[in-house]
Amino acid sequence: MSKVLILGANGKIARLAEHIFVDTTDSDLKLYLRNADRLKDFADSHTLAEAVEGDATDTTNLADAMKDVDLVYANLAGNNIESQARAVIEAMHAENKTRLVWISTLGIYDEVPGKFGEWNKKVLGDYITNYAAAAKVIEDSDLDYTIIRPAWLTDKPEVDYEVTQKGETFKGTEVSRRSIAQIVVDIAQDPDKYSRESIGVNKPNTDGDKPAWY
Numbered sequence: 001m002s003k004v005l006i007l008g009a010n011g012k013i014a015r016l017a018e019h020i021f022v023d024t025t026d027s028d029l030k031l032y033l034r035n036a037d038r039l040k041d042f043a044d045s046h047t048l049a050e051a052v053e054g055d056a057t058d059t060t061n062l063a064d065a066m067k068d069v070d071l072v073y074a075n076l077a078g079n080n081i082e083s084q085a086r087a088v089i090e091a092m093h094a095e096n097k098t099r100l101v102w103i104s105t106l107g108i109y110d111e112v113p114g115k116f117g118e119w120n121k122k123v124l125g126d127y128i129t130n131y132a133a134a135a136k137v138i139e140d141s142d143l144d145y146t147i148i149r150p151a152w153l154t155d156k157p158e159v160d161y162e163v164t165q166k167g168e169t170f171k172g173t174e175v176s177r178r179s180i181a182q183i184v185v186d187i188a189q190d191p192d193k194y195s196r197e198s199i200g201v202n203k204p205n206t207d208g209d210k211p212a213w214y
Contacts, residue, residue, distance in 0.1 A: 001026045001027065001028065002027045002028070002070040002071060002188055002189070002191075003027065003028040003029075003030065003068060003069045003070050003071075004021065004027050004028070004029055004030070004069060004070065004071050004072075004073055004188050005030045005032060005065055005066055005069040005071070005072045005073065006018065006029060006030065006031050006032060006073050006075065007032045007033075007056055007062075007072065007073065007074040007075060007076055007088065008032075008033065008056065008074065008075035008076040008077065009031035009032055009033045009039055009051070009075070010031075010033045010035075010038045010039060011075040011076075011077070012153075012155075012177050013075055013103060013153075013177045013180050013181050013184070014073075014075040014181075016177055016178050016181035017073070017075075017181035017182075017184045017185055018031065018042065018049070020181055020182060020185045021185055021188070022046045022048065022049065024185070025185065025188070025189060026048070027048065027188060027189075028048045028049075028050075029046075029048060029049040029050065030050050030052055030065055030069060031043060031049060031050065031051045031052065032052045032053075032054055032056075032062075032065050033051070033052075033053065033054075034053065034054070034055055035053065036051040036052060036053035037051075039051045052065050056074075056076050056084040056087060056088065057080065057083050057084055057087045058087070059087045059090045059091050059094070060091075062087060062088060062091035063090075063091040063094040063095050066091055066092060066094075066095040066097050067095055069097065070099065070188075070191075071099040071100075071101065071187075071188050071191065072088065072092060072097060072099065072100050072101070073100075073101045073184055073188070074088055074100065074101065074102045074103065075103050076088075076103070079126075079130060081130050081131055081133075081134040082130060082133040082134045082137060084134070085102070085134040085135075085137045085138055086137055088100070089137065089138065089141050089143060092143060098142075098143055098144040099143075099144045099145075099191050100138065100143050100144065100145045100146070101145075101146045101148065101184055101187055101188075102134075102135070102138055102145060102146070102147050102148065103148050103150070103180070104131050104134070104135050104147050104148060104149050104198075105124065105127065105128065105131045105149060105150065106120065106149050106150065106151055106152075106170055106200060107120050107121060107124060107128045107149075107170075108128055108131050108132035108135050108149065109132070109166060109167075109198075111164075111166075111167075111168070111169060111170045111200065112169075112170045113169050113170065114209075115209040115210075116173055116207075116208060116209055116210060117170075119209060119210045120210075135147050135198065139198065144191075144195055144196060145196060146187055146193075146194040146195065146196075146197055146198075146199065147197070147198035147199070148180060148183060148184070148199055148201060149170075149198065149199065149200045149201065150175050150180050150200075150201050150202075151170070151172050151173055151174050151175040151200075151201065151202040151203070151206070151211075152173055152174045152175075152211040152214070153174070153175065153176070153177050153180070154174050154175070154176050154177070154211075154213065155176070155177060156176040156178070157176075157178060158176050158178060158179070159176070159178055159179050159182045160175075160176065160179060160203050160204070161175050161176075161179040161180075161183070161201050161202065161203055161204075162201075162202060162203075162204050163194075163199045163200065163201055164199065164200040164201075164202075165197060165198070165199060165200075166197070166198040166199075166200075168200070170200045170202070171200070171202050171204075171207065172202030172203055172204065172205070172206040172207055173202070173206045173207065173208050173210060173211045173212070174202065174203055174206045174211045174212070174213070175201050175202050175203045175206075176203065179201065179203070180201060183201065
């Protein structure tokens, strides 16, 4: 049995991961979010889940939430994502925690090719710059991290993906949130999986100038 702290626990990918955790594993979950009432019903209905209120830049509160966990899964967003990354690292150091799964985005290494890469840069703009800065902070740390760089996200009820590594050209244009959630759960069950790696994740055979549905 493992205990997982989920930061940004009300996010779409995080909510999917939470349901996979409770349906298919015996992991304990700590659900960390700014308004814990949003997940009160979920936490109350699952004995292995606990909702914790806090901000992802509050190092003291983060460290307190990390005291008895085995893995930290960060599903965070915002213009201050680099500051959140620094706070998470500081809190993990304070509690001697090492295993981190961090959701980022595609394009942070300029790894998306061709017209899709140009389109992605144009649409995401500073979002890529901010997430690249946060990823660098994590990669420069001594943590046992996995950075996940999803393609454009869909709500398709499927697990269908392939992985590219940092330094490789990104493939495809889209992937389901459920696929990303499943990867997170799989890492929690096998912490050596994708250790110290930054992985791009896409659905096979979705190459194009932009996501087909956009």
